[in-house]
């Protein structure tokens with residue numbers, strides 16, 4: 715699983731590896747989060763997180779689960795984020811910042827606990843693209859996704875701190891697999907070089 719802050723470069727990384735045969739790449743289903751039967755839960759959440767946070771995170775949880783249980787068609791699968799980051803990072807952030815009501819968080823948590831107890835979600839390796847929030851802020855502005863224009867730097871700092879507490883400091887939640895940290899503030903050329911350096915570790919993680 716590839717993890718990292720918003721606009722840290724996850725999709726770019728997965729696009730690079732998708733050129734390798736025998737790797738299946740599953741990018742995040744963001745297009746579904748922006749359009750489910752004509753509605754845009756991602757946009758609604760950024761406009762009014764207290765009202766729509768549960769709606770978005772319930773749908774993220776479902777679409778991530780759907781990806782996790784897809785039968786493997788190649789020896790290696792790389793997936794962007796996961797049901798774990800949806801809960802441990804994004805739902806947690808909404809709740810901790812006072813933007814998700816306690817009852818919404820409780821219902822989402824019960825769903826999540828039921829899923830991870832009853833459905834196998836095997837993970838071999840977490841590839842963590844470690845960036846500074848400032849880098850993500852620059853890349854976010856450059857990407858210019860409509861819904862995300864309201865995101866302040868402080869939001870990226872909160873997401874960053876939750877990732878660091880979880881994957882680096884082991885201070886929050888259980889980590890479901892070993893973590894490979896790739897420093898990701900660098901330009902694209904250096905990033906591609908680092909991906910090559912780590913190719914074996916990533917592709918052999920399931921062995």
Ligand SMILES: Nc1ncnc2c1ncn2[C@@H]1O[C@H](COP(=O)(O)OP(=O)(O)O)[C@@H](O)[C@H]1O
Nearest residue numbers: 720721722723724725726853857900901902905
């Ligand atoms: N190493 C990099 N240096 C500069 N820009 C980058 C780099 N990696 C990605 N980008 C750009 O930053 C934006 C966000 O990257 P993206 O891969 O979509 O991030 P994510 O999938 O993590 O949200 C895109 O416009 C992308 O072209």
Ligand SMILES: O=c1ccn([C@H]2C[C@H](O)[C@@H](COP(=O)(O)O)O2)c(=O)[nH]1
Nearest residue numbers: 719720721742744774799800804862
């Ligand atoms: O559980 C989640 C997962 C993602 N999001 C938001 C964060 C971003 O605005 C988009 C997609 O993330 P990328 O890092 O650009 O891939 O979805 C969320 O709110 N909750």
